[in-house]
Amino acid sequence: MSALDAILNDIDADLDNALERLFAFLRIPSISTDPAYAGQCREAAAWLATDLTALGFQTSVEETSLHPVVLAHKPKPGAPHVLFYGHYDVQPVDPLDLWTHPPFEPRIATGPEGHRTIVARGASDDKGQVMTFVEACRAHLAMAGELPCGVTILIEGAEESGSQGLPEWVAANRDKLGCDVVLVCDTGMWDPKTPQITSSLRGLCYFEVKVTCADRDLHSGFFGGAARNPIHVLSRIVADLHDADGRVTVPGFYDGVHERPAEVIAQWRGLGMTPETLLGPIGLKEPAGEKGRLPLELVQSRPACDVNGIWGGYTGEGTKTVIASTASAKVSFRLVDDQDPAALARSFEAFVRERVPADCSVEVVTYKGSRAISLPFDMPELTAARAALEAEWGVPAVTVGAGGSIPIVGDFKRILGKDTLLIGFGLDDDRIHSPNEKYDLTSFHKGTRSWARILSALGARG
Amino acid sequence: MSALDAILNDIDADLDNALERLFAFLRIPSISTDPAYAGQCREAAAWLATDLTALGFQTSVEETSLHPVVLAHKPKPGAPHVLFYGHYDVQPVDPLDLWTHPPFEPRIATGPEGHRTIVARGASDDKGQVMTFVEACRAHLAMAGELPCGVTILIEGAEESGSQGLPEWVAANRDKLGCDVVLVCDTGMWDPKTPQITSSLRGLCYFEVKVTCADRDLHSGFFGGAARNPIHVLSRIVADLHDADGRVTVPGFYDGVHERPAEVIAQWRGLGMTPETLLGPIGLKEPAGEKGRLPLELVQSRPACDVNGIWGGYTGEGTKTVIASTASAKVSFRLVDDQDPAALARSFEAFVRERVPADCSVEVVTYKGSRAISLPFDMPELTAARAALEAEWGVPAVTVGAGGSIPIVGDFKRILGKDTLLIGFGLDDDRIHSPNEKYDLTSFHKGTRSWARILSALGARG
Structure with a gap:
């Protein structure tokens, strides 16, 4: 023995x-x-x-x-x-x-x-x-x-x-x-x-974005059609974060992301994780992220972007015809490999700012960034x-x-x-x-x- | 006398x-x-x-x-x-x-x-x-x-x-x-x-849209990159509501909208309402709606769409790495002339549904519609x-x-x-x-x- x-x-x-x-x-x-x-x-x-x-x-x-x-x-x-x-x-x-x-x-x-x-x-x-x-x-x-x-x-x-x-x-x-x-x-x-x-x-970068348009809440009857709506501005920013193939569009986002060796991918493929096994238990069927990737890649070796929260305007019961002054979102990125949180913070803020009309303003708060x-x-x-x-x-x-x-x-x-x-x-x-x-x-x-x-x-x- | x-x-x-x-x-x-x-x-x-x-x-x-x-x-x-x-x-x-x-x-x-x-x-x-x-x-x-x-x-x-x-x-x-x-x-x-x-x-049509993806809130570390995020789906819907010229894109939306007679437009032009006089008092400068229209037209004789509220995910202080199960918005339309609220309700719901992935669901509540x-x-x-x-x-x-x-x-x-x-x-x-x-x-x-x-x-x- x-x-x-x-x-x-x-x-x-x-x-x-x-x-x-x-x-x-x-x-x-x-x-x-x-x-x-x-x-x-x-x-x-x-x-x-x-x-x-x-x-x-x-x-x-x-x-x-x-x-x-x-x-x-x-x-x-x-x-x-x-x-x-x-x-x-x-x-x-x-x-x-x-x-x-x-x-x-x-x-x-x-x-x-x-x-x-x-x-x-x-x-x-x-x-x-x-x-x-x-x-x-x-x-x-x-x-x-x-x-x-x-x-x-x-x-x-x-x-x-x-x-x-x-x-x-x-x-x-x-x-x-x-x-x-x-x-x-x-x-x-x-x-x-x-x-x-x-x-x-994966690393994490977490931001809060607050768009301000008018300096007060407005009546949508009096101003609808002429006054900029911060929820529209913010939704455009969020919609622009991904392209039709599910890739994040923030410039330079994929800098420092490496492909896994073929043998690693082959090993992962052999593990049998399918969209059904990953997403079925939570009531979903189709992976949402980058097209052409294994589900396991998507959640483990690929970077991702998710809006973790969004709010603005009237959110109570029934109706209120308001155009809000501000709208906010919490936006986070999962990072892999050599992605640089500081570079992403700069690029993301620029990405946001170029989508905010000149007479509106935006505040981008960086909560944390880890490689x-x-x-x-x-x-x-x-x-x-x-x-x-x-x-x-x-x-x-x-x-x-x-x-x-x-x-x-x-x-x-x-x-x-x-x-x-x-x-x-x-x-x-x-x-x-x-x-x-x-x-x-x-x-x-x-x-x-x-x-x-x-x-x-x-x-x-x- | x-x-x-x-x-x-x-x-x-x-x-x-x-x-x-x-x-x-x-x-x-x-x-x-x-x-x-x-x-x-x-x-x-x-x-x-x-x-x-x-x-x-x-x-x-x-x-x-x-x-x-x-x-x-x-x-x-x-x-x-x-x-x-x-x-x-x-x-x-x-x-x-x-x-x-x-x-x-x-x-x-x-x-x-x-x-x-x-x-x-x-x-x-x-x-x-x-x-x-x-x-x-x-x-x-x-x-x-x-x-x-x-x-x-x-x-x-x-x-x-x-x-x-x-x-x-x-x-x-x-x-x-x-x-x-x-x-x-x-x-x-x-x-x-x-x-x-x-x-x-103007008339009014008011809707609430609720998008549901996964059947529970998810950890964005475990699922980010693979699970559909309802805030992204909803933001895409909101972003799609207007084209680059500020026109509403819901099919058939402008059916029943008439141009004002030239003499009316001329009279309105003579009133001297400018973007500055309309929007200056609320801290804005540039009209947001349809391009090439007088500010007075935009708020009085043209239809409009505004999201009056949006919410989903974590909205408190600090950070939470969540992918929400649902996201909601209140969406209203100001109607003019012969626009038909019932036709808009059908067209808007179809517009929303075709932007919701097959494995997700959406609820569209119609609050009211008036011509x-x-x-x-x-x-x-x-x-x-x-x-x-x-x-x-x-x-x-x-x-x-x-x-x-x-x-x-x-x-x-x-x-x-x-x-x-x-x-x-x-x-x-x-x-x-x-x-x-x-x-x-x-x-x-x-x-x-x-x-x-x-x-x-x-x-x-x-």
Whole structure:
């Protein structure tokens, strides 16, 4: 039996104890967004610090502007070093009456298909996922007496509050966070049988546009046909954002967007995501974006533009014959690859301004802009992790992008200069942020085994 | 001295008494929209009925579904018969603290240019205007013992509440309202020296459009680029409503729209309304509608389309990365001449539907549709009234359209089959519906003299 097999066997044998530890963690109602639970957040941090100290990590609980972070070190000179990130805080539990059992009394339930699940707030997001990594470390330490590589664990307590205070803390403590690669366990599987590494995240640029025409609201009977209507001006701007092929028309928008290698596209095509599988569950059939692209490309590796809100004039019941003075929209862009948020902000504002009549005015507010994140396809840690996941699950790991943005990953890249492997074992039906959140027992068990393999694989590279 | 001169002299001599009567009327707080003032509305109706009875009119106060109407008859067999319409109810007075004097304590004030004004709620809209007609009748009766033509006076008490109940009452009492022409005194002068007859009113079609794409709100990170965004669909519809020349693009929209005779256009051109005079006061410079048209044409004799409201997605502070499930707009059309609201409703709905993707849906609600009203330019009563007004004011009366819609005028046409001459003496600075409403003493005095002349002129036609 190899050393790794012994470690995996230990994980199997220790599963009940691992569940007891997870349940103790889940019983702490560490709701970060509600100040009433600040003490419980601190308690969750302390619980984790105690456990990691017992494992031999050099552990501290460090203050941020909101809830403290847990920081744990176990260096291994000469070996690669990984930084693992997760969060101990959880979402609020309302509406409480939709929970079939109290959210902070974790239990094992049997799912509709006979599989067992861990049910509690935080079971999947993110305590259960955090503990897959901790348990993997525990097994390595129990059976081998050491970890395969140096490990720093950073578990924050404000992720569900927008990671308030974390980027500042990371910037101020970058010397404590040295590593070769970052690991994050806060994402999902491709499906219950197929592991996934999220290899890219889209960036985001978010604007608010406010068009002003007349200096007051007007009676449409007296002025209709002669006075400029800001809703018309704004609608023209929005309509002009896309051409007939679904491409964004803001000049220079596609600068820095790269085509994926043919083999990546082929892999994606093989995953079988169709318009029906992507859009059917939300009541749609036809992809709306760029023509001739796979649905998976559209949401993961292609940039996009969406108006997230629009308002102006009378919006109440019945009728009012008004020509509004102003109309507003919130407009955001998802960015990929090397698209530059600053360049887009300039180009978008010019695009808007040239569509506003000379006697009207427009205000363009830039809320935020973050670049896309993407891993090099030939990154050695990515290759190693994929092999480890395939060994555990028996099928190749899917490597895809995620359409959303996870700001902390950008912060790690910006502040520490390091790439992040996003590997998680959540499933689409985990009901994170909703009542009756669950984490499949398989996710927890095989997730722990997956991390044990990944740690070995990364350590073997040293 | 002609009989008419004697009547006009009597009006001059009796001005102080006429003001006392008007003040008594103005002291009654007949606010129709506030149920607390229902008794005062009834009191105003009774006051008017008493005065008209004293003048020898056969008078009744008749119930409607809201406040009563005052109906007064003075037939003159063999002579033309006119139906005069006005309203005794007034707008609410809030914000009360902006009134320099109590709104129901009428007084004579001196305006900034030394001219005298009657200040009170209802002074201009519409008690002062109603009394110009009543005082003209009084002078005729005092000096000639009779009116030049048959007169029916209909004064309602719910105009500021959308004339609730009046169309039904008119329909049920059409046999009491027989006439050759309707006279309305609830509009304004072209300017303080130039009288005006409003010879057309635009019609109105009002719709609400609701586009639904996905069956729930979506995360724009997960779906942006692939899921249809209803704000984009709706903005395209709105943008498509006008072409680059400012013309409405709904098929068949201009069916039934007629060009005005060259001499009318020439007259309008001579009035000197420029983009600057129309739009300058509201902070704009360039007309937005159909290219190559006079500003006066655009707002009075040309149809128009305005989106009166639009909403969808996130409209609060800051950012939310949502793709909304629905987006809505309120869209109205001002109609002229023979445009058919029913045909427009069909054409607009088809226009909308063909711009909604097959996997999305749209709901089009039709709130209301009313045809435009316009007088024949060669109508004898119009010619007679213009001459009478020119005789009083020393300058030709301007004959223009009004951009807004006055539904009761359409009801008179529809139910009684009669055209309406809209002749009023209000001024743009009368602050109707606002604090410190006023009516120029000149408007009241020369307005009364104008009606005396018009009655004579119309009677002479018999």
